[in-house]
Amino acid sequence: MTIRLLPAAAALSLLLASAACGDSSGGPSSPAGNDGRGPVTVATGKDLTQTVQRLVAAWNDGHPKERVRLVELPEDGDQARQQLVQNMQIKSDAYDVVRLDAVWTAEFAARRWILPLPDGLVDASSFVPAALETGKYRGRLYAAPWLTGTGVLYYREDLLAKAGVKSPPKTWAELRDACAKVRRTADGEGVDCYAGQYGKYEGLTVNYSEAVQSAGGEVFDSSGRPRVNTPQAKAGLRFLVDAFENGTIPQKAITFKEEEGRRAFQEGHLVFHRNWAYAYALAAEKDGSKVAGKFGVAPIPGEGGPGSGTLGGNNLAVSAFSKHQATARDFIAHIVGPAVQHEYGRAQSFPLSLAALYGDPEMIKRYPYLPVLRQGMDKARPRPVVVRYNEVSAAVQEHVTAALTGRKPVDRAAEDLQKALAALAD
Template sequence: MRNRPLRGGAAVALSLLLGGGALSACGSSDSPAPSSNDGRGPITVATGKDLTQTVQKLVAKWNDGHPKEKVRLVELPEDGDQARQQLVQNMQIKSDAYDVVRLDAVWTAEFAARRWIRPLPDGLVDTSSFVPAALKTGEYRGKLYAAPWLTGTGVLYYREDLLAKAGIKEPPKTWAEMRDDCAKVRKAPGGKGVDCYAGQYGKYEGLTVNYSEAVQSAGGEVFDSSGKPQVDSPQAKAGLQFLVDGFKNGTIPEKAVTYKEEEGRRAFQEGRLVFHRNWAYVYALASEKDGSKVAGEFGVAPIPGEDGLGSGTLGGNNLAVSAFSKHQATARDFVAHIVSPAVQNEYGRAQSFPLSLAALYTDPGMIKQYPYLPALKQGMDKAKPRPVVVRYNEVSTAIQEHVTAAITGKKPVGQASGELQKALTALAD
């Protein structure tokens, strides 16, 4: 998965499960941000591409009620790295071009540490209304800098029809059960030649996510709560071993070493996978009768782990107020408006992105519209937020380098884990 903005019909794409590690010198090399400007007036919101036009409609309603504080949307590049680069360049020159910025959850620490965004005042939003883990992605050093808007975690798509033909009544909760289920499916009608399982293993952010989830699902952690890497622990090695063994024994098809989200989604939709780890956006696409061979034949469950249900990576997009905005009072009000229960309810019923409002995941109407929500919520309850580190991109690059070496057989698990431990330790210092 890339750190990309959400696309129409797609849920948020997500990454690392690290537990902490804010750098002590964060922001020290940057000039202090200007004093808070509580001005009011028109604002510009930098966000992702609004293919469904749902956000445009929400903004239009705001503009009707705030003629002197109208909102203009600016769409950032679809590619997450390019979107981040554009925002960073904007902040580095202290531009007031953007008043509200949509941040991938993993960027919050960097932007807060460099004083590019303002802390949100207490009471601006109802923090008790959010999915707790999503709320944490907007925090930095005990303060809320960005309001959670979109959230989610990886889920397991599975072929209900093939499992039923093999006499399997429920999706697997462990890796061993998943392997056993695949063996049974291959002996059952329609199962011959169908690959077992795939996630995202190309050398990009998705590999960081899948590795992190494997580590967590084996009881380990990439970083501990004090910010120290723990990738050479027995549990972390077990997580990496699961991926390595998967490629060796055929649980994961060899071609999946280049898979990103879309390659895996297509393989599942074309009936070439029994199990597939991906994001919530796949549900709508795989359900299209005209474009999917598995429409009506699949289910959604939390991802499996070593000894029980696994732990996914929590991702999402948050809304923050630029420190360089001249109309910060209006910007704050708009952020509070967009993440409010009333607006999230309206937004949630108009499109399929998983939102940050906890009540939506148990709402009967929402569940009827999006049947995967209970499984997604169950997965989110066990999911871990990404790291509170400024040098996240370098951390992710290091993980991709060493995990790729392991799953392609260039390095044994012990060596890859040890070298990754040294690399992450250097980045955390």
């Protein structure tokens, strides 16, 4: 469900070339006899807001012979990917439409697990350009962009005001200074400063990569070479390590994923919290949040100014093993189309892929963070388009965790990670 969405640079072309397969047009054709119509199953994330259920119910009312059934994958992104991979490896037709983290497109397309979408199925010009690119592999659109966005900084407006802090921090130093001032107030006593996602899973890769980028570094350069042992990249890792050591980030956050951090912020235990836009609507609920009406949203801070986030997103693709691919394609076109995206956008705060929503006055009134989010998306970087991305992410998690828990100094962790990533790029 959530968008979990490692930034970095360009594709590791050698890896892509070695894993790519398909017809001369760059992708597999629909398996014979599978381009039919009928009921379809959509494998998606957890629908916390129940909005997708309502959208599916509306489709089913109009398509009684082509009904859609939702199957929710595990909330943990790594577990969700593993379940999809296992399904594809046995060529199961259990899923017709699969919801993919934007970074999985290359792997699933190269392994012929999903099919390229026909030209004209969706209006490519209607999407946020960066979101559209995450659905492409070798120049063809394999997955229609549905959700997009980047990490943003949630902050307690009320606590900052009482501490005399007039605006949210643009730098890490300003963030630490603001927390110190808040903690000197009666209302800020005992409130932790900052947290993101630091459990040993994909979210750690994202948060590490954002720290590297926000210090002026990059995880991979434009040629696909790892660059994690540069002074800038090590400064990003050092910010995270120092933050755990000096209490800017509480020790308990070493296990945080999106939901643990969201709940901590929502319950009033954090001054600042890095998360995706989905958390906005939940934190704003008057009946379920202690910070409703008391928080704002800003771009994530960086070393010398506003930081650079990771471009996240979830896209929809047609399984190559579906027996009802015509219906699957039609449902994807329906769900990412303007009418349904507007309806979905009004009901929840997931950032959607339709560009027009970010300038829609009604949407901005409902979700004031949208201009901030679009600003952050303009500075965000995509994760690397690599077939072996899961191994890249696992290497990042291993060595960054070692640094955060004090098992390795920053320089050693950066050197070891550089070697691990270089081996994957060979």
